[in-house]
Amino acid sequence: MITFETFGTPGWEEMVRLRHQVLRAPLGLEFSQDQLAAEVNQLHLALWLDDTLAGTLLLLRPDPTGTGKLRQMAVRPGLERRGFGSRLVGRGEAELQRLGAVRAGLSARTTAIPFYERLGYVAYGEPFIEVTVPHRSMRRRLDDPA
Numbered sequence: 001m002i003t004f005e006t007f008g009t010p011g012w013e014e015m016v017r018l019r020h021q022v023l024r025a026p027l028g029l030e031f032s033q034d035q036l037a038a039e040v041n042q043l044h045l046a047l048w049l050d051d052t053l054a055g056t057l058l059l060l061r062p063d064p065t066g067t068g069k070l071r072q073m074a075v076r077p078g079l080e081r082r083g084f085g086s087r088l089v090g091r092g093e094a095e096l097q098r099l100g101a102v103r104a105g106l107s108a109r110t111t112a113i114p115f116y117e118r119l120g121y122v123a124y125g126e127p128f129i130e131v132t133v134p135h136r137s138m139r140r141r142l143d144d145p146a
């Protein structure tokens with residue numbers, strides 16, 4: 001089941017814990033209170049297996065050019081390669097389209113590029129470093145089949 005968790009609630013706190021475990025702790029990093037506070041207007045998608053949080057994805061609403069953004073994609077260690085990440089991206093894209101987006105963009109860790117390519121995303125621009133690891137920008141038109 002995929003839910004939208006409200007900022008500041010216990011479900012949201014569980015998402016922050018999983019995001020920390022998957023996306024920050026392996027890099028020796030922490031979320032600051034300011035970083036988390038800046039997410040108050042983002043959409044927080046959670047994929048649950050019964051009471052277990054299996055994955056997270058955050059959405060930035062479409063900008064004036066019609067580009068919505070996906071970020072903080074994380075699947076619980078041990079639950080990868082079961083389609084959960086793909087389901088979260090699909091649900092996130094549908095929500096961005098509902099909000100008027102014509103394309104979705106993201107910053108992909110280079111290790112995750114094959115995952116996003118499989119979902120129809122194309123890398124562009126030069127590689128860059130974010131949270132100490134190499135990334136590429138990727139995007140896809142939401143009216144193209146994945």
Ligand SMILES: CC(C)(COP(=O)(O)OP(=O)(O)OC[C@H]1O[C@@H](n2cnc3c(N)ncnc32)[C@H](O)[C@@H]1OP(=O)(O)O)[C@@H](O)C(=O)NCCC(=O)NCCS
Nearest residue numbers: 073074075080081082083084085086108109112114115118
């Ligand atoms: C990357 C991540 C989100 C993928 O989620 P997932 O639930 O494992 O992905 P899915 O099961 O939906 O994978 C769909 C397809 O993507 C591709 N794919 C997924 N992970 C891959 C990997 N590590 N290497 C190569 N291809 C991969 C495969 O084609 C896969 O299909 P298959 O399993 O039938 O071969 C997850 O592994 C994760 O959280 N990784 C650590 C955090 C991270 O890198 N997040 C992204 C930051 S930009």
